Amino acid sequence: MSGPRVGSAPPLPRGLLRLAIVVIAAYSALALGLGYWQGIRAQALTEDPGNPIVAAVRDAPRGRILDARGTVLAQSVTRGGVQVRSYPQPLAAPVVGYWSPTLGAAGLERTYDAQLSGFVGITPVDRLLRKFRPDPTAAQDVVTSLDVRLQADAARLLGGRRGAIVAIEPSTGRVLAMVSSPSYDPNKLVDPATGAAYLASLSAGDASASPLLNRATQGRYTPGSVFKIVTAIAGLGSGKITPATTFPDQPAEEKTGFVVQGYTVVDGHHDFTGHTALDLTEATAVSCNIYYAHAGLAIGAADLRAWARQLGFEASIPFDLPVAPSQVTAGTGPLNGFVDEVELANAAYGQGTTFVTPLQMALVAATVADGGLLMRPTLVDALRASADGSLIEQRQPQVWRTVLPASEATAVRQAMQAAVESPWGKPFAGSAKIPGVPTAGKTGTAQLGGSGEPHAWFIGFAPANAPRIAVAVLLEQGGHGGQVAAPIGGQLMGDWLKLAP
Amino acid sequence: MTSAPLVGLRAAALEIRPRRRDRETLLLLAAAVALLVGWISLSTTEAGRLAVGDPAPLLAYLAALGLCHLAFVVTGRRTDQVLLPVVGLLGGISLLFMNRLPQDLVQQQVGPLELTLGPLQLLWLLLSLAVLTVLAIVVRNDSWLRSYKYSWAVAGVLLLLLVFALGEEVNGARLSLRLGPLAGQPSELLKIILVVFLAGYLAEYRPLLAGMSLRLGVLRLPPLPYLLPMLAMWGVALAVVVVQRDLGAALLFFGVFLALLYLATQRASFVALGVALAVVGAVLLYLLQAHVRTRFQIWVDPFATAQGSGYQVVQALYAFGRGGILGTGLGAGLPAVSGGVPVPAVHTDFVFTGLAEELGTTGALAILGLYLVLAERGLRIAAGAADDFRALLAAGLTLVIVLQAAIISAGNLKLIPLTGVTLPFVSYGGSSLLASGICVGLLLALSDAGVEAPPPPGRPGPAERFRRRLAGGRERLGRAVA
Numbered sequence: 001m002s003g004p005r006v007g008s009a010p011p012l013p014r015g016l017l018r019l020a021i022v023v024i025a026a027y028s029a030l031a032l033g034l035g036y037w038q039g040i041r042a043q044a045l046t047e048d049p050g051n052p053i054v055a056a057v058r059d060a061p062r063g064r065i066l067d068a069r070g071t072v073l074a075q076s077v078t079r080g081g082v083q084v085r086s087y088p089q090p091l092a093a094p095v096v097g098y099w100s101p102t103l104g105a106a107g108l109e110r111t112y113d114a115q116l117s118g119f120v121g122i123t124p125v126d127r128l129l130r131k132f133r134p135d136p137t138a139a140q141d142v143v144t145s146l147d148v149r150l151q152a153d154a155a156r157l158l159g160g161r162r163g164a165i166v167a168i169e170p171s172t173g174r175v176l177a178m179v180s181s182p183s184y185d186p187n188k189l190v191d192p193a194t195g196a197a198y199l200a201s202l203s204a205g206d207a208s209a210s211p212l213l214n215r216a217t218q219g220r221y222t223p224g225s226v227f228k229i230v231t232a233i234a235g236l237g238s239g240k241i242t243p244a245t246t247f248p249d250q251p252a253e254e255k256t257g258f259v260v261q262g263y264t265v266v267d268g269h270h271d272f273t274g275h276t277a278l279d280l281t282e283a284t285a286v287s288c289n290i291y292y293a294h295a296g297l298a299i300g301a302a303d304l305r306a307w308a309r310q311l312g313f314e315a316s317i318p319f320d321l322p323v324a325p326s327q328v329t330a331g332t333g334p335l336n337g338f339v340d341e342v343e344l345a346n347a348a349y350g351q352g353t354t355f356v357t358p359l360q361m362a363l364v365a366a367t368v369a370d371g372g373l374l375m376r377p378t379l380v381d382a383l384r385a386s387a388d389g390s391l392i393e394q395r396q397p398q399v400w401r402t403v404l405p406a407s408e409a410t411a412v413r414q415a416m417q418a419a420v421e422s423p424w425g426k427p428f429a430g431s432a433k434i435p436g437v438p439t440a441g442k443t444g445t446a447q448l449g450g451s452g453e454p455h456a457w458f459i460g461f462a463p464a465n466a467p468r469i470a471v472a473v474l475l476e477q478g479g480h481g482g483q484v485a486a487p488i489g490g491q492l493m494g495d496w497l498k499l500a501p
Numbered sequence: 502m503t504s505a506p507l508v509g510l511r512a513a514a515l516e517i518r519p520r521r522r523d524r525e526t527l528l529l530l531a532a533a534v535a536l537l538v539g540w541i542s543l544s545t546t547e548a549g550r551l552a553v554g555d556p557a558p559l560l561a562y563l564a565a566l567g568l569c570h571l572a573f574v575v576t577g578r579r580t581d582q583v584l585l586p587v588v589g590l591l592g593g594i595s596l597l598f599m600n601r602l603p604q605d606l607v608q609q610q611v612g613p614l615e616l617t618l619g620p621l622q623l624l625w626l627l628l629s630l631a632v633l634t635v636l637a638i639v640v641r642n643d644s645w646l647r648s649y650k651y652s653w654a655v656a657g658v659l660l661l662l663l664v665f666a667l668g669e670e671v672n673g674a675r676l677s678l679r680l681g682p683l684a685g686q687p688s689e690l691l692k693i694i695l696v697v698f699l700a701g702y703l704a705e706y707r708p709l710l711a712g713m714s715l716r717l718g719v720l721r722l723p724p725l726p727y728l729l730p731m732l733a734m735w736g737v738a739l740a741v742v743v744v745q746r747d748l749g750a751a752l753l754f755f756g757v758f759l760a761l762l763y764l765a766t767q768r769a770s771f772v773a774l775g776v777a778l779a780v781v782g783a784v785l786l787y788l789l790q791a792h793v794r795t796r797f798q799i800w801v802d803p804f805a806t807a808q809g810s811g812y813q814v815v816q817a818l819y820a821f822g823r824g825g826i827l828g829t830g831l832g833a834g835l836p837a838v839s840g841g842v843p844v845p846a847v848h849t850d851f852v853f854t855g856l857a858e859e860l861g862t863t864g865a866l867a868i869l870g871l872y873l874v875l876a877e878r879g880l881r882i883a884a885g886a887a888d889d890f891r892a893l894l895a896a897g898l899t900l901v902i903v904l905q906a907a908i909i910s911a912g913n914l915k916l917i918p919l920t921g922v923t924l925p926f927v928s929y930g931g932s933s934l935l936a937s938g939i940c941v942g943l944l945l946a947l948s949d950a951g952v953e954a955p956p957p958p959g960r961p962g963p964a965e966r967f968r969r970r971l972a973g974g975r976e977r978l979g980r981a982v983a
Binding site: 020029050 | 707708710711712760763764765766767804807815816818819821822823824825826835843857861862865866869872873876877880883884889892893896900903907910911914915916
């Protein structure tokens, strides 16, 4: 301890300067705080259910949700002095969702809550313009790309069985129909008298029924052979296989099985292909597991996943509804995520740890149909002012990904057409054939292990030479894809071609 | 021996000569235009068409500002020309906002009149401007502050004890003191007394404090006797929190104290020690005081108790969000919710939030910018002061306003736990407006470097002078008796 030492005091101005710097720093922090709450978090705060503005907006009528032809899917009606939502087309529930002051919102009602309620806090410019309008809120109508007639047709074809159907216009990405079954009646849900009890009844009982789940976007299923289209796209795109590629060992292995690291890949249905070494088209037509296992190994883990990612796998697809990401592999193994070559070979024909949403598979079909271009999927065509119907925003089709050159897309298209129409293909996917219309497709029968029925899949598009609709059909544990899913897909596509000639 | 104040007064009487203040004139005109536009915007929003409403309150306020300016011009003192326009604009914004809020938020009987929020605030603003102007013109001599720093300190402690003993509890904090018909918040006055005392104390002991050290390992601490004021200050701050439950005042007191201590000594070890003490104090309070714990928990997650203790903070965040970058416009913020304002205390503790909702980030930044201008002027005045006492006093008065504005804004923005202090010149409230008026009035007086020079250093200390004066008095008394 040193003794006290007297010195001279430091000059004050130096200290004042430092103090000024501290003051400026503190006020900069305040400015950042303002920017955080009023810029970054402003939208979320304003839409938070606890915000009194939400309650104020709740008492104002919301905009309508319409299908592409103007049919009302959702609207506000006054019942007992209170605004209640009404859903004249309950079978659109998986897309439209519901909106209730007490139970919250789902579907488009949720995604477009700001526009429907008219409380759009989107851009500062919008807010500035609003200052010059007398009404603080201006509800908007959401015009969807759905066609209620096709939606009803799809629901009828599913017939209440567990499953999902997605129909897309390949050239635009517009979703024409999206059905998930079993579903629910949004009218009962939003009725203040019955809502809570109805919601409880939907959540109770058999959990696997999940009527509130939109299987088309949120359900993830083993794809089985419909995934072979992804493998074909990866093979052609990466150049690892061509339409003429054959695997010389394949005919012999039809009898013995194809042994990959001790695991045997088998086919059960090659009595009539004999000793022919199948090319891409033929292998797709007869859904040859052994051919696609070889193809998968030739393509390799990295390229298979890379091309799947191009198609939308492994990430949330940008869409008007939340979409669960599809996966090629659980992604924990050393071989680019695959555990070993067995898993890679299995994944190449849609088994293994591959899980996909019906929307994802519809996009795969649409990509082939649209000459290798993947259009960004949309459910909304336009936003209009509720008051006078004036156009606020018109959505334009957007190319999301350029997946394949047209020539290679054509090769896949021919393979898918052969699967429906060629003599070898007919026994598998022939039931999807639309009379008088060139039809392309691929079935899938996804084995789940154990004794349960397989998932039945179909993806396809029509007319094959100038596609106007692409579909994915899934029936949960529905049985054989060719027997159950393919007829539904063909019927639906044929009906659409008649509805929208 | 001639007494100093007398010389000052005589000099003033001789020197009164009008002097133009062009810069102040222009800035005041700009502020007046801004406030008039704001008034029209507010009236237009409220009427739903272009309207000016009843502009009498604003015109009265602008006239008062003009009178202050005129008084400065006529008396011809060379004081700062930016402070009055800054204060005028802040007060004007306050006037606009208090007229926009539901008037029944405050009701008070003044003589025969039942006044509501807007008129009351106008009254306080005018009084504040009057105090500011009188101080700025009349104060030419600082010995009444400089020489009696211990008397001021004693007065401050007495005031504090008075509040402790007789204070009325409002919203869980014992802040107001009622003496007959007058009610006020003494901590507003206390902060000025504190600054006066600290400026006097630090100016006197600055060389000692800056130079001496007590070595403890690598730490160089001030010698123990000089640590006592810091500990005393710490104790006062803690007492304010415990007894008054006034976290904001405590934070302000201690913050101003540390800033002035650093300014005087420029030793980081003092600040480090002070911050350490503050942390220890905060932990102690957290452990011992339920209301401090609640405040802290609200700060960590207000949404957890959005319907209970966190309600106010959550509502404030919603209001910030509704405002966005450009704001809803004056008068276009969320109207009353179920009979009350959406954010409780929007006219006092949360006035910054209310303004940020209606004026947006843009307007809120402009308001913060006004405080920064005030800081710049105040610190500049300190830098140009004739001696250490005046420099420390000017810096302290500036910091009281700037730091208080920062504390309440940061609390509104959930950057720090909320502590209830007012936004100077903007929040509703007489005590706060008068105290702020005193601060800026003194600052203005200090900014005139042409007045009486400070007493030469080394003159006898106040105690000594007091003794001499007593002795002289006794002598005179003796002679008179004789």
